[in-house]
Amino acid sequence: MPRMITEGIVLKDKVILDGIKQEAETLLHAGPERWDEATIKLKRYFLTDVLDDFIGTSNRSEAIFIAGTLAELAAEFVLRTNNRWIGSSKWIHRSLVEFDVDYAGAFTEAFDLFYTTNDKSKVIHIVEGILEPHGGRLFAGFSLGKGS
Structure with missing residues (x-):
């Protein structure tokens, strides 16, 4: 707005x-309100879950839809952890370009490569790169609703 x-x-x-x-x-x-560590951890968990689904599926139809979810979650994560506004639909791309035009190009190229050739490697690399500064993938030891 x-x-x-x-x-x-x-x-x-x-x-x-x-x-x-x-x-x-x-x-x-x-910029938007900064994510606290608990929010980053929760978002890492969900991003890791979808990334693992993407890596693990051999069903092309499923992979297409998983990739769409992965693109949205990954863009949200990179933008919000860099104190940037997010968007939906065309505004995801516009927000990534505003953040970093070269990064937006690499992000788009990675997903385009997957959609056109079924090569997942660049998508995996992009998402792992987003997670890395925040501790990488998160599964081990993560739980919802329990005290730490």
Whole structure:
């Protein structure tokens, strides 16, 4: 919403709109609320789970849908752990480009390679690279609903 407000064109000028646009710009530049360690751990777990499903399936139809989920979760993880806004649909790509144009290209290329040739290697590499600075894949010792 803040992006839509800052990029929108005012059709009927009212004094109040300048303040709203300024507030939206401030929100955009500040970035989203930072994820705490518990959230990062939870997101690592789910990203690891989907990555393992992707690696483990030999069913092309399943892999296509798993890859879609993996792309969304991986983009969310890399953007949010770098204090960046996320989006959905076309805004995922736009948010990745805004974060790092070269990284967005490599991310897109990895998934395009999978979709066109069934080669999973670059997707796996991208996702493992996203997880690595935060401790890598997470399964061992992880549980929900129990005290640590």
